[in-house]
Amino acid sequence: MSDSLLNKVRIVLVNTSDCRNIGSAARAMKTMGLTELTLVDPIEMPNGQAQALAAGATDVLQNAKVVATLEEAISDCGLVVGTSARSRTLPWPMLEPRACGEKLIAEAQEYPVALVFGRESSGLSNDELQLCHFHVQIPANPEYSSLNLAMAVQTLSYEVRTSFLAHQQQAFVKDSEEYPVVDETERFYQHFEAALKATGFIVPSHPGLVMTKLRRLFNRARPDVKELKMMRGILASVERAAKASRADEQID
Numbered sequence: 093m094s095d096s097l098l099n100k101v102r103i104v105l106v107n108t109s110d111c112r113n114i115g116s117a118a119r120a121m122k123t124m125g126l127t128e129l130t131l132v133d134p135i136e137m138p139n140g141q142a143q144a145l146a147a148g149a150t151d152v153l154q155n156a157k158v159v160a161t162l163e164e165a166i167s168d169c170g171l172v173v174g175t176s177a178r179s180r181t182l183p184w185p186m187l188e189p190r191a192c193g194e195k196l197i198a199e200a201q202e203y204p205v206a207l208v209f210g211r212e213s214s215g216l217s218n219d220e221l222q223l224c225h226f227h228v229q230i231p232a233n234p235e236y237s238s239l240n241l242a243m244a245v246q247t248l249s250y251e252v253r254t255s256f257l258a259h260q261q262q263a264f265v266k267d268s269e270e271y272p273v274v275d276e277t278e279r280f281y282q283h284f285e286a287a288l289k290a291t292g293f294i295v296p297s298h299p300g301l302v303m304t305k306l307r308r309l310f311n312r313a314r315p316d317v318k319e320l321k322m323m324r325g326i327l328a329s330v331e332r333a334a335k336a337s338r339a340d341e342q343i344d
Contacts, residue, residue, distance in 0.1 A: 098125045100200035101252055103245060104165045104208040106132040106216060113212060115142030115153060116242030122149035124249035125256070129156040130165045130206075162208065162220050163274070170203035170271045171196065174216050174224035175244060177237070184227045185312050192228040193251030197259055203273060207248055212241055222304065223274070225311050270317045280320055281307060287327040290334040 138153045159165050166172045196205045210216035288294040
């Protein structure tokens with residue numbers, strides 16, 4: 093295992109309002125050996141102030157990729173972990189920071205992985221958090237849990253590096269499963285929704301929380317590539333049956 097494994101761990105900053113925070117985050121990353129930075133729709137692009145706070149990590153800033161949406165930032169990732177500072181109406185599978193670092197390093201051997209940080213004031217939206225397989229929360233002092241963006245990046249980047257160093261020193265048994273990347277998973281959810289509409293299970297005018305709850309279920313189950321293909325086959329069969337049923341009703 094070489095340092096190139098750390099290059100598969102992507103830090104994603106969403107809609108950052110202050111470019112100085114981007115510079116500080118870049119410095120936090122580089123101290124832990126992470127260099128892959130993606131900025132999603134930053135309000136203020138990195139400038140001289142960001143470079144000053146990045147100190148010796150200006151190369152991380154210069155090589156940062158800028159994209160318009162979170163979907164674009166993580167489309168090729170097989171594992172996405174979103175940072176969450178509060179409980180949600182529909183709890184998502186959670187990881188402790190140490191387990192987060194271990195899981196990111198374990199799966200980075202197979203495909204790119206992403207650690208996503210939200211806005212300084214409000215974090216990630218519910219829709220953005222639903223794009224993540226897991227959420228991670230830093231167990232800060234509940235009486236004073238204020239962590240700025242760079243502190244959060246530093247804390248979780250440290251856990252990634254700790255796991256990386258531990259796995260360098262001991263044999264590591266990899267999961268045999270090959271997991272789908274985000275694009276494939278999103279196509280599955282779109283197919284699932286279309287099939288449920290075709291059968292009448294989802295009424296387009298009143299969809300409710302059906303797809304949100306199904307996303308939570310399948311994120312918890314983490315189907316691998318073969319299982320996802322099987323599910324797509326089942327959905328295609330359901331769609332054909334629904335189409336045949338409608339045709340028979342028209343004939344009658």
